[in-house]
Amino acid sequence: MSNTLTNKVPMKEKLSFGLYLGGQNIFYNLMVSYLMIFYTDVFGLTAMSVGTLFFIARLWDGINDPIMGVIVNKTNTRWGKYKPYLVGTPFFIAVFTILCFYAPNLSQTGKLIYAYITYISWGMIYTVNDVPIWSFTSLITSDSKERVNIISLSQIFVMVAMILVMLLTIPLVLAIGGEGNPGKGYFTVAVIFSIFGASLMLLSSRNLKQRVKTDSSKSLSFEEIITFLKVNKPLFVLLLAGFAGVLTATMQTGMLYFLTYNIGRVELLPVLGGLGLPLIFFGIALSGKLANKIGKKKALIVFSLFSALLNIIVLFVGYSNLTLYIIVTVIGNLFVGGSMVIMPAMYTDTVDYVEYKTGLRAESLIFSIKTLSAKITSAFGAMLTGGVLTIIGYVANQPQTDFALKGIFAMITIFPATGSILTALIIGLFYKLTDEEQEKIAEELKMRRNNVQ
Numbered sequence: 001m002s003n004t005l006t007n008k009v010p011m012k013e014k015l016s017f018g019l020y021l022g023g024q025n026i027f028y029n030l031m032v033s034y035l036m037i038f039y040t041d042v043f044g045l046t047a048m049s050v051g052t053l054f055f056i057a058r059l060w061d062g063i064n065d066p067i068m069g070v071i072v073n074k075t076n077t078r079w080g081k082y083k084p085y086l087v088g089t090p091f092f093i094a095v096f097t098i099l100c101f102y103a104p105n106l107s108q109t110g111k112l113i114y115a116y117i118t119y120i121s122w123g124m125i126y127t128v129n130d131v132p133i134w135s136f137t138s139l140i141t142s143d144s145k146e147r148v149n150i151i152s153l154s155q156i157f158v159m160v161a162m163i164l165v166m167l168l169t170i171p172l173v174l175a176i177g178g179e180g181n182p183g184k185g186y187f188t189v190a191v192i193f194s195i196f197g198a199s200l201m202l203l204s205s206r207n208l209k210q211r212v213k214t215d216s217s218k219s220l221s222f223e224e225i226i227t228f229l230k231v232n233k234p235l236f237v238l239l240l241a242g243f244a245g246v247l248t249a250t251m252q253t254g255m256l257y258f259l260t261y262n263i264g265r266v267e268l269l270p271v272l273g274g275l276g277l278p279l280i281f282f283g284i285a286l287s288g289k290l291a292n293k294i295g296k297k298k299a300l301i302v303f304s305l306f307s308a309l310l311n312i313i314v315l316f317v318g319y320s321n322l323t324l325y326i327i328v329t330v331i332g333n334l335f336v337g338g339s340m341v342i343m344p345a346m347y348t349d350t351v352d353y354v355e356y357k358t359g360l361r362a363e364s365l366i367f368s369i370k371t372l373s374a375k376i377t378s379a380f381g382a383m384l385t386g387g388v389l390t391i392i393g394y395v396a397n398q399p400q401t402d403f404a405l406k407g408i409f410a411m412i413t414i415f416p417a418t419g420s421i422l423t424a425l426i427i428g429l430f431y432k433l434t435d436e437e438q439e440k441i442a443e444e445l446k447m448r449r450n451n452v453q
Helices: 011-041 047-074 083-088 090-100 108-135 144-177 182-205 222-231 233-243 245-263 268-294 296-317 322-331 333-358 363-391 402-411 414-430 435-452
Strands: none
Touching (some): 047 108, 083 090, 233 333, 233 363, 245 268, 296 333, 363 402
16 A cells, blocks of 8 residues: 655755756757757768658657556565666666767668667667656655646756757867767767766765655556556646647757758857756746646646747747847747646646546556657657658758748747647646646545555
8 A cells, every 4th residue: 555754855855856857858858959960960861761760769669668667667676666767777878878879880771770779779778767757756745736846846957958968069069070070079979968967867866765655566457557547538638738749849850950051050059048048947937836826737828828929929030130039039948948847747646636536556657658658749750850851852961942941940930839839729628637626636645545554
């Protein structure tokens, strides 16, 4: 049976959780933001083959992510449910990150095979880490508001990691490899970031503690898993809203192409990141207060709609006036940061919701589905990027046609605006788990746990 030791989490532990996610997101943002352009412009793969690779890799994740969730749910060691995974995976994530940014001299077929092996392996190892760390959010405390605060704080570290990668990658690539040898630059940057990211994860993992104790001796049967998923309607609404992020994901994969070919100043990427950093922090701080005031559902809708509005403004402003473009783009960071706090907190609420409905608690299964959804979203986003680049006639390392430049600009304006609007509509129309209901559920679960102590 389960019992809750405490709802309060010491600041040291909150900071450690944030540092761990910060280290993890150094890897994630390096891969998501730079691997595609590394594959097309350095390794020499076509945009369509890279998009297909990402898509196939995520199909494989469709098999191994839920399996990992079930395995984690069965885990029961003297270090807890998740500690072995959190400690054992950073080294391997680092190794495969470095291998992904290595460009061996192979034939075109050989390069593609090498990319498949290294990238799919990276994704599998990342899953073994990602499912436990996000599942951990539901076991740190049973207090929903405390979870929001923990996730809000941790997202500061996530944003710092994202900005750190954005600020340093291109300058380091240019400084180390120059314009003549970007492959050397990317490889060296991957080594530096991998050592730093893995070190952060290993050092901070020592302070993480499981505060909500669960009984791991009983595994969920197949029938229980089906029941578990069938009643979790809020989870499927969140997944559907997340899938709308396929359109939003094109902004992250397309931005480097935009700065390289539309503006011709790739060095602006760290500038945009540096200017956006204060607004990201403000958005993260605002998210918790706004969620506590109007509820997580309404807060997510607000952030999504304002994010869409900023993308539409960028579309009409254009980029001929570079200063105005930078100002509007930087302001958009405010709403991106807020959304990234609210959504994970809503996922943790669904863990309690299903336990309340069925008596079953399997946070690792829910977060394996969440990570799978995120990977599928990014994969479809990358495939969409590759498809658009192919359709518009993109040619690596060459001046682009006017049609191609318009297509690239659409990927960072029209597509993400549409995705944000769809997210707001899906949450607004179909998500029924209010914060008031969640508080009642938390109290009921607390009473149940107290009765079995």
